[in-house]
Amino acid sequence: MPISVKNITIQALCCCLLVLAAVPALAIEHLRLATTTSTENSGLLDVLLPPFEEANNCRVDVLSVGTGKALKLGESGDVDVVLVHARSKEEKFVADGYGVDRRNIMYNDFVILGPIADPAGIAGSKKIAAALSRIAEKQEIFISRGDNSGTHIREMQLWQDIGVIPVGDWYLEVGRGMGEVITMANERGGYTLSDRGTYLAYQAKTDLVVVVEEIPGQFNSYGAIRVNPDRHPHLKVELAKRFLDYLVSSSARKLTTGFRVNGQQLFYIDE
Amino acid sequence: MDYLLTSLSAAIGLITQLNQEVLSTVGISLYTSLTAILLASVLGVPAGIALGLKQFTGRRLVLTLLNTLMSLPSVVIGLLLFGMLSRQGPLGGWELLYTPLAMIIGQTVLATPIVANYTLSVINGADNRIMSTAMTLGAGSLQSGWQLLKETRFGIMAAVIAGFGRVIGEVGVAMMLGGNIRGFTRTMTTAIALETSKGEFAFGLALGIVLMTIVLLINLFLNLLQHR
Amino acid sequence: MKPVFSLQNIQLGRGNNFNLWIERLEVRDGVLYSLTGPNGAGKSTLLWLLAMLRRPESGAIYFGDTLVHGTRSELKKLRQQITLVEQAPYLFDDTVARNIAFGLRLRGIQGEERNNRISQALEDVGLGGFEKRKARELSGGEVRRVALARALALRPKVLLLDEPTANIDEASLQIVEALLTSLPQQGMTIIFSTHDLDQPERLGAEVIRMRDGKLEAATYPASPRQHVATAEKITWPRPLKISESSYLWL
Structure with a gap:
């Protein structure tokens, strides 16, 4: 009966693997967050997450x-929470029933980076859109x-x-991600x-400068959404709720607005 | 399961309808890899023959170096060449970074030790009467070497194909030196690695199928040569 | 008669373990020599040396009147006049005709002349019409005869044959022996090694007997020459390694 022996072996192996996989998971709860490269690269999460992790032992x-991929991960239930910045897509994500409980977290602004020499001659331009059409007109290299x-x-x-x-x-x-694009543009x-956040995080490593910025800025606002637990029952609903509450709490807001890169504030909060 | 099946049918659709983006990506991959393997053969085959035949001081060192280079991860080669070709690097003035030529250089560096090493073992395993026969019939050393190459052509072809298999399937050099620029330096492997993170799974899958087919054909051909 | 080869104080091998140690040997033009001796006596090594494929550690080789220095261009020129056929010869993975054409092409012999030489050489070894046959599909005996034809087509000044009649069928034996007797009459010098002790006498060959890498008494008169006493010091070039055990002189 070689087949049954084989079956038993396979079952035993599977059990072992399951136990092995379960052990670390039992020890501490994990919350999976899909976010954009800009939040990660800026270093904000490094100050924002530890207090939450400590308070909730997770x-x-x-x-x-x-953002596109982050929302896809949410759709397929691979993450508990998404923290992204594309308002229209976020709203569609909620409307389509993939996410619930969307909250505004923070915003920063977009800038055009370029070499100091500024071959397109757009420095000092007041509008990002106008600067882009000049780059297109002069066919200067633009990395998207x-x-x-x-x-x-x-x-x-904008295009x-x-x-x-x-x-x-x-x-x-x-x-590719923002950081790699800055390297390539350089x-x-x-x-x-x-x-602006990613740029400030990369400022020391690049020769690029902010060529064009708008006042008030081209807002880049970040929203946090819980992935709909009705679609994916395995999600950690309680922890995810607590995480969203934390993100809009006054202590987290203080950390966010107080976050500095090279002495500059990166993220702002709509009161 | 449903997700995989729909993606698979979408991928097959992209291939059978000769999707422009798929074709251009496959074209760039083939262009860079074929050019690189051509250069690597021109460098690696004579190097392998010379190493197989000649005794010189430092030969052992060269062999060790060759073996090291052969097993070096492609990202390390990418890293070193990035340093050379970057704006701050010694060759920055050539403005090669993020061009197909940079990828070709990197892939040539990657494939040359493989071609040389396989050639070396082909030469070591070749009938040792070939050279003496050619010479006694009046051939000079270069002509004898050429005859040796002709007699071991199947082994040499296998060496070249092994090198090609390595470069067509590598990501590190293509990504770091090419930069995955759409329609310019985006190869099958960089597209698979990065387009999937955009949620373009079907596109990545289509390229994966093409790549797998190419690698499969290469290996079938290699098998055929080895059993000759 | 002028010698084609004169060897002086040839030593081959290292330390006290010489593969070959020949104090003096002269080979005269247009003569058939047989090389005899037990296995391991150095017959093949001597043939490789004379074919300019194996370099000596020390000593002097004269080809005709000129001292061999071992430069590449010189060796190539010499090898175009001396051809060795080994006991287990290697045929290139190609047709019989292309195998024979290889050496002819290197000598600049082309077109009609080349084709004539190929078919003539094949006739000589009894393989007329074998031009289109593939080398890899020949029998063992045919391979050896094609290799012989490949050498004959070049009309070398010196033909060196390693055991040309060992393990050979009766028909081939007669063809080869006939060639051995007739070719020297056309001015070709032939040295062949053999284990058949009656063969030299049967073919009217002079005998060079070897033992332990040295010459035993040769049956021909040694004619002392002027340059014997003034053997020049030669620095031989580095050999080409072909395998762990054999070196090729390049």
């Missing part, structure tokens, strides 16, 4: 991806995230607003659209 596992992230979605929106379809040798769509001597 760990927050951060998956830092683009091209990854369906919140920044990418905002960029596409649409000025009626430009960005194609050509000058427009490089790289499908290497190629090109421009890119970035959130």
Whole structure:
């Protein structure tokens, strides 16, 4: 009866694996958070998460991806909470029943980064949209995230607003995170659209400067959404609720607005 | 399960309808890999033959170096070349970073030790009467070497194909030196690695199928050569 | 008669363990020599040395009147006049005709002349019409005869044959022996090794007998020459390693 022996062995193995997998999970509760590269790269989460983890004896596992992918992870129930920045997509996510309980967390602003030499001559421009159409006109190198992230979605929106379809040798769509795009723009001597937070985090490592910024800014607002537990019963509802409550609590807000990179405030909160 | 099946059918659709994006990505992959393997063969085959035949001081060192290079992860080669080609690097003035040429350079560096090493073992395993026969018939050393190459052509082809298999399937160099620029340096592997993180699973799957088919064909061909 | 080869104080091998140690050997033009001796006596090594495939550790080799220095271009020129056929010869993985054409092409022999030489050589070894046959599909005996034809087509000044009649069928034996007697009459110098002790006498060959890497009494008169006393000091070039045990002189 070699088959049954084999079956028993396989069952035993499976049991062992299950036990092994369960042991660390039992020890401490894990909350899975999908967020954007801009939040992760800025370093904000490093100050924001530890107090929550300590108070609730849990760990927050951060998956830092683009907004598009973060929402996909939410749709498939791979994470408990998403923290992203693309208002229209977030609202659709909730409307489609994938998420519940959306809360505004914070915002920062978008800027155009470029080389100091500024070959497109856009420095001092008051409007990001106007600067983009000048870059397109002069066919200066522009690196696009091209990854369906919140920044990418905002960029596409801006191109649409000025009626430009960005194609050509000058427009490089790289499908990568903000930090990598800043590195590439620096290497190629090109421009890119970035959130201020990531730029400040990378400022020391790059020669790029903020060429164009708007006052008041092109807002980049972040929302936190719980993934709908009705669709995915295995999700950690209680912990996720507590996490959202924490994010809008006064102590977390103090940490967020008090967060500085190179002495500059990155994130603001709508009171 | 449903998710996988719908993605799979979407992927097959992309391939059978000759989706422009899929074609361009496959084209870039083949262009860089084939050019790189051509260069790697030009460098690696003679190097392998020379190492197989000649005795010189430092030969052992070169062999060790070759073995190290062969097992070096592609990201490390990518890292070193990034340092060379970056704006701050010594070759920054060439402005090669994030171009197909940079990928070709990286993949050549990756494939040359493989081609050289496999060639070396082909030469070591070759009938040792080949050289002496060619020479006694009046051939000079270069002509004898050429004859040796002709006699071991199947082994040498296997060496070249092994190198090709390595470069077509590697991510590190393509990602770090090419930068995954759409329609310019986006290869099958970088697209699979990064497009999936955009939620474009079907697109990645389509490229995965193409890549798997290419690698499968390569290995079938290699198998055929080895059993000749 | 002028010697084609003169060897002086040739030592091959290292330490006290010489594979070959020949104080003096002269090979005359247009003569058939047989090389005899027990296994391991150094017959094959001597043939490799004479074919300029194996370099000595010390000593002097004269080809005709000129001292061999061992430069590449010189060796290539010499090898175009000396051809060795081994006991287990290697045929290139190609047709019979292309195998024979290999050496002819290196000598710049082309077109009609090349084709004639190929078919003539094949006729000589009794394999007329074998041009298109694939080398890998020949029998063992045919391989050896094609290898012989490949050497004959080059019309070398010196033909070296390692055991050309060992383990050979009767028909092939007669063809090879006929060639051994007829070719020297056309001016070719032939040295062949053999285990058949009656063969030299049967073919009217002079005998070079070897034992332990040295020459035993040769049956031909040694003719002392001027340069014997003034053997120049030669620094031989580095050998080419072919396998752990054999080195090729490149």
